[in-house]
Amino acid sequence: PVEKKGNVDVKYITKDGKVLEDVTSVKDNAPVGEDYTTEEKTFDGYHFVGMDKTSDPATGLVAEGTKHVIYVYEKDVTPEVKKGSVDVTYVTEDGKVLEATTDVVRDGEVGTDYTTEKKNFDGYSFSRMGEFSADATGQVEEGTKHVVYVYTKNPEEKKGSVDVKYITKDGEVLEDVTKVKDNVPVGEDYGTEEKSFTGYHFVGMDKTSDPATGVVSEGTKHVIYVYEKDPTPEIKKGSVDVTYVTEDGTTLEATSDVVKDGEVGSNYETT
Incomplete structure (x- = not known):
């Protein structure tokens, strides 16, 4: 009698028909009744969901003809990574931008930490966080967080100067104008001195003069x-x-x- 023979092959596909591993022979022209076996394999990014509805059993006996074993897989679901952003702006109380908005985190993963810093700007002092500002440090959330630092302009320091000059009653300049204080803070003490000039004597301050000693004022x-x-x-x-x-x-x-016109008290003599 003629010995009956058969074949068995196996392939691995996805639910939508993509071939993960092409057909391979498990048994080739083997005697009918011989055992065969196949294995479930692993593929990165995919998971086994079952045998194809047209598949022969994963293990069994060779039969006449060819048996086709078909493993079916499905793509792993990629967990959605929630993302968010954080930016920071530095402004004055009246809305002037001291430093334009910059990104602290751009499309960062929700839950990751972020931090911002209070900066220094000449002529301004930090006063508060913006009314609707996010926290200066915290964690990224879905959407965009806006961190807003608000500053107040420092009061302008008032300054003044003092100069001094020495003149005669008829306007002759004995010593030209000199600086005693130059653009110093208002309230600072100043002092001047009465000087001596050969052939002249001090008679007083000019009627337009400021005090000889005092404190600096504006101007x-x-x-x-x-x-x-x-x-x-x-x-x-x-x-x-x-x-x-x-x-x-x-x-x-x-x-x-x-x-002739001699000084009184001097001696004279005649003979």
């Missing part, structure tokens, strides 16, 4: 010392002349000066 204070020329002391003078005559009035030698 510029002008301190003006006024002097007067020293008087030249009056020198008293006198003259002496001499005449020689006879008893009867004849002039023997005409009158001549012995001292």
Whole structure:
């Protein structure tokens, strides 16, 4: 009698017909009645869901003809990763942007940590977080979190200057204007001094002068010392002349000066 023979093959596919592993022979022209077996394999990103409805059994006996064993798989469900973003802005109380909005986290995974920092800006001080601001540090959530730092403009420090000059009553400048204080904070003390100039004496402050000592105020204070020329002391003078005559009035030698406009008290002599 002729020995009856058969075949068995196996393939692995997805539910939508994609071939994961092409047909391979399990038994090739083997005697009918011989045992055969196949195995469920693993494929990355897929999981076994069952045998195809047209499949022969995964294990069994060879029969005449060809048996087709078909394993069916399904793609693993990729868990949805929820994402979110965080940005930060620095503004003043009146809405002026100190630093434009920048991303802290862009499409980050929900639940991851984020942090922002309070920055320094010249002329401004941090006052608060924005009314609807997200927390300065926290965790990413779905959507976009906006972190808003709000700053207040520092009060402008008031400044002032003081200068001093020395003049005579008739306007002659004895010493030109000099700075005593230059653009210093209001309220700072200042002082000036009465100077001495040869041939002049101090008579007082000019009527437009600011005080000789005091505190700086906004604007510029002008301190003006006024002097007067020293008087030249009056020198008293006198003259002496001499005449020689006879008893009867004849002039023997005409009158001549012995001292002309001499200083009072100085000596003179005639012969």
